[in-house]
Amino acid sequence: MMGLKQDALAYQLGDDWNQQKVSLLEQKETIEVDILKQVSGILKVPVEAFENFDEEQAVNIISNTFNDQSNGYNYYPNFHFNPLDKMVELYERMLQQQKEMIDRLEKLIEKK
Structure with a gap:
């Protein structure tokens, strides 16, 4: 899910969770x-x-965005954002997740 491994999501969901349980959760129709x-x-x-x-709508959007061959060539979409801004946003999000993980680990160590 969104680049987050099932183990990491299970850890963040709590002690009752593991990778297998997250995998089953991803397969459910309703949550x-x-x-x-x-x-x-x-x-x-x-x-x-x-x-x-809507899975069908998501597939259509992805398909139409990356496979438009109306001019006979592969279509490369013209994104309306600065890729560098997205990289910075991703980096900041990764730093925040790392800080949160460190905080959790410190709390676990304190419990022992």
């Missing part, structure tokens, strides 16, 4: 609201994005 809210918070994606997700 309990409290779990959905937890996952939403971890992934920093609004709950509505999950609730309103």
Whole structure:
């Protein structure tokens, strides 16, 4: 999910979770609201994005964006964002996740 490994998501969901349980969660048609809210918070994606997700529409958007051959050539989309800004955003998000992981590890060490 969103580049987050199942083990990492399981860790963030709590002690009752493991990689297998997250894998089963990903296969479910419906997910309990409290779990959905937890996952939403971890992934920093609004709950509505999950609730309103339409797989067919997502596949069509991806397909149309990257496979438009109306001119006989592969179409390379003209993105309306600065790639450097996205890299900085990704880096900042990774730093924040690392800080959160360190905090969790420190709390676990303190418990022992």
